[in-house]
Amino acid sequence: MTERKIFLSLAPGKMTRQPLGAAVLALLAGCSFIPVYERPAAPVPEHFAGVTATAAGPLASWREYFPDPAFHVLIEAALDHNRDLRIALARVEEARALAGIARADRFPTLEAQASGNRSRTLANISGANQTLVFNRYDVGLGLTAFELDFWGRVAALSASARAQYLATDEAAKSFRIGLISDVANTWLQLTELSERERLVAQTLKTRVEGLDITRKRQEAGLSTDLDVLAAESFAESLRAQWADLKRQRLQTDNALRLLTGMAVALPAPTNLANQPLLAELAPGLPSEVLLRRPDVRAAEQQLLAANANVGAARAAFFPRIALTANFGTASRELSGLFESGSKAWLFNPVLTLPLFDAGRTRANVDVAEARKVQAVANYEKTVQQAFREVVDSLAAGSTIGEQVAALEANLRAQLARFDRVKAREQAGIANYLEVLDASRETFSAEQSLVSSRRQLQSARVSLYKSLGGGEE
Template sequence: MLAGCAVGPDYVKPTSTTASTYKELEGTGWKPAQPADFGTRGAWWEVYDDPALNALEARVATENQDVQAAQARFRAARAAVAQFRSSFFPLVTASGDYSRARSSANVLHKSTAGLTLNDYLVQADASWEPDLWGRISRSVEGAKAGAQASAADAQSALLSMQAELATDYFELRGIDQEHQLLDNTIKAYRDALDLTQHRRAGGIATDADVAQAETQLRTTEAQAIDLDVQRTQLEHAIAILTGQNPSAFSLPIAPLVAVPVVAPTGVPSALLERRPDIAAAERQMAQTNAQIGVATAAFFPNLVLSVTGGLEATNFSSWLMAPSRFWSLGPTLAGTLLDFGGRAAVKEQAQAHYDESVANYRQAVLGAFGDVEDNLAALRVLEQEALAQNDAVSAAERALAVISNRYKNGAITYLDVVVAQTTALSNERQSVAIARRRMAASVALIKALGGGWDASQLPTDEQIVHPDAPSGAASGAPVTRG
């Protein structure tokens, strides 16, 4: 291609701050194994062993419209690479023309004055700009990096939708479990109300006891109805995430049976290759770096080689004969001599965009480490909280049994029973809430670790240029797993 020296800086990946270990792993006994040991590659949600969740997750890659939009943006970015690459090759155009015109008779020294003539013309033009300063190659370099960034963005969108679906699903199952708890409690409260009414009829209980028992029952029924609202909204959200109409979608009631899984974190430095959002930020740095080269090339003249040839005649019968041919060939060298700082401003702007992308990359790295540490801490603390809460539930149940027996024996008023029932129910609901939070933190940790993805799955330069090229670990399109 007669490509010359590509001006501008060659891309070098900037450094970023990492740590040797995750702080929140200390003292937990959790092993920082590699994700491959954990099985998070591919369908990471299968570690929860929930067939209903597996079926829903399988739809996200193909049916979620946010994911489809992100993949369309990748295809557009890949097409932009083809557009820039076309500048490496000559531009060839062709045209044909016919006209009939009369020249003025009052024009001196013109051989066609006063004549009416036909003009038959067919011609082809070709022009080619050798990439002497790397303007085209830098543009292609930037477009390829942009396409890879778009592929990483598409993977990030997919991972986000998969994680959101899992979080909503476990939240819904937690609500189902809490609803089951309330249903059992409502049944027990109805029995308690019947008992209190019979005791009042026998002169043992008072009207106040009956009123307190009924209040307890109605309050719990209202709480169960409120859970119905939350469940319905989560069901609608799951339908949308899986590309289904909420009006035609429903999930059968089932309790939360999955247990939180602590994903192996690997070494912190590996996180830079496992997060698609970090990969996107890194590729955006490469893209903006290439734009500095494009801006630098504008300071140098452009060389264009042009050739034109064709046939032209005033008579149709002689139009396609050899004497009708014409041609021209020659180079054009053009450059800007004075623009009062315009090109310098464009280069400065490109440098500023690169500096911005570096800051964004480093911020993405810091945020990624923060995500991992946050969810490791959440899982560690919630595990301890769950153990303490289980003890609280057991203690509340024992207290309720003792107080209920004392009430039946007439030793205390029903108010004491109400207090014990409220305490027991509150502790049981809190236990379910902690279970939901542990599942959410478990999913969030897997997402924070990249869901088993790594940067080797980005499309290579060859796969961007030729989408049907064979691939190994990488793919010519954003990686979708379902």
């Protein structure tokens, strides 16, 4: 509690003009039970592993970060039509309104009041031994139960509501960044599945043609039953993969339509090899990076709200003074409301002093302090989770790039091997099983390369999300 010293100057036989009540009010006005807030230290290493510490500059907006026009179409549709985002934004408006209500409690509410009353009292109970009819009309301004916030209880509740509003706003921003990332990743998955489905269809067509040739060679005595069975097995396995990829593509297509609110026709997927690679990002210092993430800022606002609630709970130990007042005119006749002598007023201060509540107020303080401990732990956990997401994204980006380069080299080697084995088979040096084995290995290398290219793009989308996204 802030301490203030007040000196009263006394003249002989009388007090100075400054009332004692004003001095007491001045003393009480400096009281507040909200604990001093200090941001908890980030429980993470000072630097990201393998990253040189630099100043973290602002991230590019999503329009700049995702150069493919297809991304622009889909992300804009999602931001305009996604229902979950609409719910999140509506929650922000709800929290804003609740904060406004809490702030309004710090100010008096004036009301214009008008009332009329007519009553009849029977003679046998009137005391005057005659039936009485009584009229009363009132018009005035009223102040109802306005709390004088000496201990900062109402101010603490207002601060808590404002922090909750800011936390909800940051949560909506975090959801928005997550929505952008989900749209980008789903589009990349759809592109991958479409490309893999196309490769399977091409390979299946080639293998079916090869199966027909093998059967004809078997009829001519140039191929064995084993060659035919091997060709059939490979063709049917491709047919099964084709059906599975079609299922996955259709489901991913439906997921993307839901994310975009079913508001636009989906663009035709392009080849991942021809798609512009997303930009690389320099993460900078962990503290600068993590504190700009909306989810971390939301966790800190929740901590601020919990801190303010502790002050409000502590203030409940002290008296409350509520004022009810009314000023206006009153008359027995409606026409006499504004005549001279009709002035009426009411002043009704109420002092409430807690004496015994079986430990309820103490328990409320314990609840508020326990919730603050939870908020601190939640904030620290959010920071740690953010740190891990950045490190994971950095690790994925650096290693998957090497993986893509290796798979490209492997595919070149498999294509060369397939061409040579096929030439040897046509020359009668190699058998058909070697051709099938080389074809199977080449197909597997193509599928792996497509998946790794998508993973590389997705890793950069994840890094964009983990660094807190860019400004619009």
